[in-house]
Amino acid sequence: MQIVEFGAGTLRFLDQPPAKAPDGGFVWIYLERESFEADLPAIQQAAQAIGGSPLLDLHVKDLGNRSHPSHYDYTSVYDVVIFRRLATEAEVRVELGESQAPRPAPLAGFGRIRTRAVGFVVFDRLLVTVHPAGCYAARSFIQRYLADAVQTEGLSAAARSRLPGNPSDLMLRMVNVMVDSYLNLRKDLSNELDAWQRDMLAASSRNADWGALLTARNALHALEDLSEEQNDAMQEWLDSQREQPAPWITRAERDLLEARARDVIEHIDRVVHHVRRMEHSAETAVQIHFSALGNRTNEIMRTLTALTAIFLPLNLIAGIFGMNFEFLPLIHRDEGFWWILGSMLLIAVGLGVVFWRKRYLRSTGR
16 A cells, blocks of 8 residues: 655655645555455545545445446545556456467457456545556556655655646546557557458458457457446546535636546547447458458359350350261361361350450459
8 A cells, every 4th residue: 555645746655644634735545456455444544534434335345346347426525436447468468377478360459458447536635546456557656756756855846747736636647547548559459450451351362360350349349338438437527526616626726627537538539439430440341351252253253154155156066066967067078177176266266355355354353
């Protein structure tokens, strides 16, 4: 459990939760979900002393649930926000039991999309965050503030400007970092999907990896549902801040919070838009794939039909002169066979030239 006290332009790291929040500041308590149950008494004591109310049992269960969807709830004293962040590559390997990076495979990135639930309890002067083990979001913020902090002598002016002003501000900053991880994932997923489309639509392609496509579509649907849940949670939180703003927050601070919240929601909307565009692109690629297969089949059938038409008069001539009659033209002449053979060859060449000029014997794609 990490405890950070943000004062008026200063911050310091504490070993125990303080009895009250500093003047003009707040307290941030960060802990991992694995130790949440053991640290719960200290959390409840800090919530009562600093926030004015202990956590409800229902919210305690929500914070300890690692598979909880993105969600927003509130009481008269504090707000609860559950937000699912994107798991890192190392976390995915641990979950899948992999010791090394997997070999490149079609659409492999879609099958490795995993998320983790992060819980935020936002009081007026207290922020409690519950993270999965080794969470990069909390660790990056702690390292950022630790690099600038001087525990007893304060911070520089540049560092002060980067400090959050209240618990809601810090929560929005962490949520924004989590959403940006989804935006950073767009390029990798788009590149994989484009490569798969090129392979599937190639003229020499015979076997499409439909299993990989099914996995990718399921991942995109799950990612779309996840983003919509995130959007709903943040929109409900923003609406509650507009309807019931904290009395001690100034107008400027409230405008800043609303601006940050709108920015987070806009980033989530961009993720939803990109996911839907990839879904549409995948569906379009499948339709183009089957259209290309139908087009190649039509070309093959056209060629076979043209060849059949060329040999049809030859079969007719062979059938006529194969009749069991004694008197037929040219059958009793020495040069009769060559006349018939030449005529058949001339007919075949003539029809071949006609069909070639009509593009019946060559690909229309050239």
